[in-house]
Amino acid sequence: MTDLTDLTIAEALSAMKSKKISAEELTKAYIKKTEEGRKYNAYVLETPEVALQAAKVADENYAKGTERALEGVPMGIKDLFCTKGIRTTACSHIIDNFIPQCESTVTQNLLNAGVGFLGKLNMDEFAMGGSNETSCFGPVVNPWSKDVNLVPGGSSGGSAAAVAAKMCAAATGTDTGGSIRQPAAFCGITGIKPTYGRCSRYGIMAFASSLDQAGPMAKDVKDCALLLKVMAGHDEKDSTSSRKAVPDFTKVLGQDVKGLKIGIPNEYRPQGLNKDVEKAWDAAVDMLKARGAEIIDISLPHTKYALPVYYIIAPAEASSNLARYDGVRFGQRVDGAHLDDLYINTRTQGFGKEVKRRIMVGTYVLSAGYYDAYYVKAQKVRRLIQNDFKNAFEKCDVILTPTSPVSAFPIGDKSMIENPINMYLNDVFTVSVSLAGLPALSLPIGLSANGLPLGMQLIGKAFDEETVFKTAYALEQDAAFKRI
Amino acid sequence: MADFIIETPKGKWELVCGLEIHCQIVSKSKIFSGASTEFGDDANVNVSFIDAGMPGMLPVLNKECVRQAVKTGLGLNAVINKYSVFSRKNYFYADSPQGYQITQFEYPIVGEGKITVDLSDGTSKDIRIERMHIEQDAAKSIHDINPKKSYIDFNRCGVGLMEIVTKPDFRSPEEVGAFLKKLRSIVRYLGTCDGNMDEGSMRCDASISVRPLGSNELRERAEVKNVNSVKFAMQAVEYEAKRQVELYEKGENLKQQTCRFNPTTGETKFLRFKEFSDDYRYFPEPDLPPLVLDDAFIEDIKKNMVELPDAKKARFVKELGLTPYDASVLCENKETADFFEKAAKGRDAKKVANWIMGDFFAMLNAKKLPLEKSPISADKLGRLVDLISKNIINGKTAKDVFAIMAETSQEPEAIVEEKGWKQVTDTSAIEAIVDEVLQNNPDNVAAYKGGKNNLLGWFVGQVMKQSKGTANPAIVNQLLKQKLG
């Protein structure tokens, strides 16, 4: 028998339905991989008993013929999603003992569909980072690493690494400025950040509320389509969640892309763009062209301002969202003589360096006298960035860009540790999409000269994940990327 | 206008004061969560994960709070803003679980309005409303259980509040008092806030400054926080204004500050200067899209608005012939006005008003009963007045009947019947008593005839006594005069 962890979710579901394999066998295979893969530090908490219990229920449902959409699928959950009764930490010392008393809507949707949770996945602290190095549980190792340990990307680094190393059938991720797409690209897997409002944010520890979106990270496009259908949907507990109906995304997979207008933004090809990345991009363009898609040059003129806008808005919102971590109602407390000392001691010792840096920047840009110069200015440019996309989508149906300007880099890279801006620059291709609230998927397209995965990003119109999936599926067929 | 000028040997000063009033919104559940707003339960019982600021929790707006705010806005004769935005006010405090309060800043739900207040000298004055917005209430800290700890109870946290901000239009403590009473009356009429200042469901902050009389400048102000009665608000304003005058006359300056009012001493006490930590870093609440009201929603509220005190008062004067003073007393709260209207329906409204404002209020006061617990219903009081109007009993007997009704809640007719107090209007029967009294008191008859006219009252009294109060006093008077010549 082949390794069950090689199966995609679609394959595993059909194997379980036809009783070729049981949910228990599948789950055990992943648990074994999880144990073997501990060197990657992808899981911060393993919950094999939880997954096995779910598998038991799943097998009963298969026996009765009452199986649900994702019955018996073992998944890993980013440690930003509150899971009832299962420790949830955002990979921050400040709440490293937190046991949620309720379930996030997205994970509840997965549970309702029959998913079992293998454990909680490592990430950058409060999703702030692009390399998973800010986690209080230490960095995650990219399974593609050879002689040098490479980062898996971030912030959903544990999720990407776990999927790549087959330590789960799929994982949840969250994306604020690229946190699903960039690690997916670095680890050679597929991930989609849906349109803002598609997935409920209820029960996900907030980083930047106007940007945060949950999404699936999986082995291929079809699995992402299956998962997103289950994860998404209106939630009355989240006032920003959309009431638009969620289509069956798998229906469009395999549809012809002939005549589809693919936008190629000029601004994403700066001078000195990494040659491997450029080559992969050109190859992807050729694949779509060969299928009869129309390639359109477009312009997104405010692209270069997306990063500074993001690094005003996201820290501003974060500075407020993270105020609740004060040592009073939950989490770690570091005592003080007065309440103020308690706050200061708790927060200074509980938060890591990058989180504190962003809280400081966010606090400053909102403070009296600077609000208009920074925050309001950023909101205005954010509008211009959104308008750029609106204009571009007058001319094209979907936009194709690289996901990241680089492939995975070594853990502990000096230039990035010494200058956080160098780290921020890695998000250059992903943040504008987040600011505009659009759906974007990253899929592996090929390998760099030194054998590391490169990702392509497909950006769609708001709530048009279908075109994104359709195009991605076509590219996936042609790229025939070999997973680990 | 009622003058309030602080006069010292050195000069004359004028008060400049504005108010911020927090009114707890009447609703079943909290403004952003489904937890109950019930007051007085065990600590942390009426608390959801949202109210306790747990990670990942999100606010969902309560429609009733919006409706109540619009209703109140209409009651303040104010502009209703169809587009409003929630903002976060960021500050760390034990009573602020999220580390911010969800409120409205740049775009409040209610814009400018005004309230007319009546003053003791018979004049009235418009107080302008600058804005009103909705927000969440804070938790409560309890300091007196443990000497080393403060305890936090989140039951109140997240109850809806309306914050009403006036322009600095107040020139006297009396105006402050009149405004608070009027505002309380309006929100109670509307049922949007129960207006109980002593329970904290209505709380007042006053911004106070003074300036030389005749000048137009606006000087630094002191903000007196959380005053919990109308009387205290008036005292606080007066004390603080005088304190500031003293300060200026000593050649000192006032620095913007926050104070607290001490009801025991009647003084304001310095708490702190405005400082850097008052930088609240407001920004639009990303968890809530803008609130957009449609016309139908507002129209529906307008259609179902209750008659407000001003309109009711005008109607009582115009249609029922009450004096403006009586009308305003009866209209101060809706329950009294409703009681009055019910009792007065189809009757002499003035007579009913007199009964309510006289014996009836006195009875409630003596028994320390609220109107809704009154032993005498509006209907029964009305029927008591009927008995007088129909000459079945006289005014004096009515007071006795009233006293019995207050004790037993009996029907007035039954009391009259039982006691045999039905007034005798049969002239011949009364005449017999009159004759008897005259016959038995020849000395007084002689005295009367000799010019002691004031003895008439004594004769009336004797006749009434003999008749056990049932004789019609008018007939008694008439007969006596006739017979005494």
Next chain:
Amino acid sequence: MAVDSKTVQKVALLAKLKVDEDKVEATKDEFNKILKWIEQLNEVETQGVEPLVSVNEEHLVCREDEVTDGNIKDKILANAPESEFGYFAVPKVVE
């Protein structure tokens, strides 16, 4: 707009964080580097542009006024670092 050490300390105070004396200079420099970088935005002409508050174009929908939550005191207090008599406890707060 470059910030000075005093501002760094003030911002830290607002955020309830402490910057150690010996790290203030370095924090200030890093802060200024980031501010300088984000000030690229000044190049963009934004006159007449409406600030984007929410990418979600759907309006706010309210819930009905019903009591659907609460009465979960144990769960509310489950993660409390310190609680007594059903209250959260903190060092004495004096106004």
